[in-house]
Amino acid sequence: MxxxxxxxxxxxxxxxxxxxxxxxxxxxxxxxxxxxxxxxxxxxxxxxxxxxxxxxxxxxxxxxxxxxxxxxxxxxxxxxxxxxxxxxxxxxxxxxxxxxxxxxxxxxxxxxxxxxxxxxxSGTRTYRYCTLEETSPFIRIGKACWRASTGKTQQIGNEGEEAKRMLRLFPIWTTCLIYGVVFSQIMTFFTKQGSTLDRRIGKSFQIPPASLQGIGVLSILTFIPIYGHILFPAFRKLTGLQSGITMLQRIGIGMAISTIEMVVSALVEMKRIRTAQEYGLIDSPDVAIPMSLWWLIPQYVLYGLSDVFTSIGLQEFFYGQVPDALRSLGLALYLSIFGVGSFISGFLVSLIDKATAAQGGSWFPNNLNHAHLDYFYWLLAVLNTLGLLIYIHFARAYAYRKIGCSDI
Structure with missing residues (x-):
């Protein structure tokens, strides 16, 4: 194409x-x-x-x-x-x-x-391939579920273990959905916030609102080498683990940072609204508020830092904790967190908009200067904290599986 x-x-x-x-x-x-x-x-x-x-x-x-x-x-x-x-x-x-x-x-x-x-x-002849059982893993897991539902538990065997393994992933997947909601804000409200600020660099150049997402990408590109060369060796010395910290610990740290990200975003939004009021620009949504774009840098940096921990941790976790034949499905589960999280974010915005508009003060009017994005960010911070607490409960009880692969 x-x-x-x-x-x-x-x-x-x-x-x-x-x-x-x-x-x-x-x-x-x-x-x-x-x-x-x-x-x-x-x-x-x-x-x-x-x-x-x-x-x-x-x-x-x-x-x-x-x-x-x-x-x-x-x-x-x-x-x-x-x-x-x-x-x-x-x-x-x-x-x-x-x-x-x-x-x-x-x-x-x-x-x-x-x-x-x-x-x-060009590398086709040098790749390592994993040998897998001939029977489809979906068929094996389906048989295990059917036998369990009919009371034939003595015939389940290894198929039942695979089914249990998939079910054990569900609480982790569910509790990470709120992170997907927080993640979606960088592509929506963060950009909308930036469009109202002074985006000039120098006298003539002005950063397009959509390009602000590049700040988050740059922070990710900065923190990945820092994690690999500084934090990873430090974690390994501290914990004695070959991986430095466990996958679930890495995910949890990222979720905690994303809560701080929402708190900082709420504080910056409160500052933006206050500046608009001071300069009499509340009813002038098309006029740039005399507040520098650089006020958004902290929330973009925190986004990048949380993403380095959570997203990469989720990739490694869902790759390694599914049955060997379902590794691609495991990574699809990781990706679905952000897809479902985006839908949940849209649903929350729609629900809150209808509820608050009925009371005469929508949180999301067309004029962002009349909006209450700070309230929404505070709400996400609270929801993310609750999700993190529930996540910690399930993560502490989770038993990892060993990963193996045979070469052919």
Whole structure:
């Protein structure tokens, strides 16, 4: 799709008739079809690429080898580093597409994907593959559930252990959903906050609101090496564990930091509203508030720090704690935390908006200067704290499984 978007004239934006504004020109049918097919292709490709490629990469490390076991833990750190580095490069692509050419802008990722595919295929003969049982794990787990429901518990055996293992993941997955809600704020209300502030750097350059997310990405890229080279050795000396801290401890630390992130965000929002009131800009949503963009830096930095702990910990946890044949599904469970968390965030906003609007003071009006984002951030801080306490309860009772892989 990136190739066709860059070379096929029929799906490129065309010049408007009668000197119309290009932004008001209706797209032709082929352009509409191409747009929606592209979206579905991206979703389909990501659904297979994200969990499977990461699981396959982690499979290259033998958990029974102490050196490989240590390297596998680092793999998740550097995988996430590479992914966020790619996200940072997309901000440059946006500039290329807007300032140079859409075709050239789509051509760059097309060439990058082609090169990545060639590099991936070149290692086919050297990859390590895991030998798995011939029977589908879904069938085995389904049989165990059916036998348990019919009272034939003596016939369950190893199949029952696999089913129990999957069920034990559910409390951890559930209690991490509130983190997914907090995570979604960087792409929504954090950006909205930034759009009302003074985003000028120098006399002429102004940072686009959407580019503010790059601050969070930069903080992730900064903290991953710090964790790997400073915190990880310190944790290992302190605990005596090869991994430094356990996966669940890492997740819990990130959730605690995300609570602090929400508290800081609420305080900054209170400062923003107070500044708007002082300068008489409450009823002027289109006028930038004389408050520097840099006030948002602490919450973006805390977001990056919490993400380094929680997201990478979740990846490693759900990869290692599912049955060997379901590792891709395990990583899909990790990704679903953020998808479901985003839906929960939208539901909360809609519910709170209806409840508060009925009382004459919506928390989320169109004019952000009349909004109460600080109340919402305080609410998320409380919910995240409650979720963390419940998470700690289940994490303390959780029994880890050993990970093994046979080479063929």
């Amino acid at each position: 990136t190739f066709s978007s860059s070379v096929l004239p029929s799906i490129l934006p065309y010049k408007c008739a009668n000197h119309m504004d290009p932004s008001t020109c209706p797209p032709n049918q082929l352009q509409v079809i191409t747009f929606y097919v592209s979206l579905y292709l991206v979703a389909f490709a990501q659904g297979g690429h994200k969990p499977c490629t990461q699981a396959f990469g982690a499979d290259q490390f033998d958990q029974n080898d102490p050196l490989d076991s240590k390297s596998r833990s680092s793999f998740f750190n550097w995988w996430y580093f590479g992914m966020n580095l790619g996200i940072l490069f997309t901000t440059l692509l946006t500039y290329v597409q807007d300032s140079i050419s859409w075709g050239f802008g789509f051509g760059i990722p097309c060439v990058a994907m082609l090169l990545a595919l060639i590099v991936f295929l």
